[in-house]
Amino acid sequence: MSFTTSADLVEFAEPFLGSQAMATGAVTERALRSPLFTRLFRNVYVASTVPVTHVLRCRAAALLAPSRAVLTGCSAAAVRGVELVGTHDPVEFVLPESVLFAMQDGVHIRRTSRGRIDSEPWQEIRLASSARLAFDILTNTKLHRSLPRVVGYLDALLRAGEVDASVLADYMRGRRDNGVVRAKKVLRLADPRAESIPESELRVWLTVAGLEPDPQVPVHDEHGVFAGRLDLAYPTQKLAVEYDGDWHRGGDQPQRDEARRQAIRALGWRFVIVTKAELYEAPKAVVASVRAALSRESAA
Incomplete structure (x- = not known):
């Protein structure tokens, strides 16, 4: 043919x-x-x-999976409309221990000894419930995702309304699964006000270092006119911490960012700007920079 x-x-x-x-x-x-x-x-x-997307790869992997396999984690989140991972990140499944599923590249399989896996029918297999997919994201340490990154994923799920913090807390209550201690810590650190995963990661790095910032802080001038909103801020010290990802370098975005920051600087604020490279290659140096900026204000 x-x-x-x-x-x-x-x-x-x-x-x-x-x-x-x-x-x-x-x-x-x-x-x-x-x-x-x-x-x-x-x-x-x-x-x-x-076009190949993560959801397409989920549908493809479902053809290989046994009927009792449950698509979960970030893969289930993508199917439910919350994109957390890239196209070629592993497709995530959770299965009862007794169910066979041959391992292959591009598929991540997690097994559980607990009975029922909260899920619903999907593509001849099953799709994890919102609480279950969030639980698997929070507790799965074998994918080697950092604590800040997992908090960022939960922030995104909360922001999208895909999962509720109180429902997730109830879901985890009394469980002793591997990773549940970390999961509870992630839930304590979560904040749906974050507008991006990198912003969440930056907030978590600062928070675990004892420098807890306020997210999404509005700034007004002396007449009450809105001047802008800050990603992260320490209002008492008038210090703003903002993440500038790759999209901040395109088009007229750099000029718009600078105009906004100049207006806010005129009100007595200072800025620490964090780039993608700084956040992912040297997060401890970022924390040190913010600590130093706060110390300068305290010493003034």
Whole structure:
């Protein structure tokens, strides 16, 4: 079988098992190996005209999973509309210990000895409930996500209304699963006012160092006119701490940022600006910079 136009590939717009497609004569092995198709997992393909997203990879992984497998964690969050991870981050599952599921690249499997996994039917397998997916994000230490990053994920879930803090606290009460101690710490550090995951991470680095800032602080001039909102701030010392990600460097955003900060500086505020490289490569140095700025104010 040959494919000459994108229309020929319409039936392959959803992930499919290569072995099944070849068995029915819908596609040849040679075609599967050609640029016409994208290999998502071993034996799972999609037409190369289809943009690959994390949710698409979740649907692809579901074709390989046993029916009792539960899509969970950041993968389940993506399916529910909260994007926390990148396209090629591992697709996360939780399964009862007795259920077999062969490991392969791009799939992360966690097992539980507890009975029922809170979930609902999805794609011939199951999708974790909001509380369960959040619980798995908070307790899974094998993915080696930092404490600040996990707090950022929870902040995003809370901000989106996907999970409620009190419901999650009740869900964790009395549980002794691995990672539950860290999960409770994450819940204590969470704050849905954060507007981005890096902002959450910056707040957590400062908080665990004993420099707890206030998030999303509005600033008004002496006449009550709104001058701007600060990512993180120490109002008593009039010190603002802001994260400038890559998007702050594009278009007219740098000029807009500087104009806002100049107006706020005119009201007596100082700024510590943190870049992406500083936050992820030297977070302790960022903490030291903020501590030094606060110390200068105290000594003044």
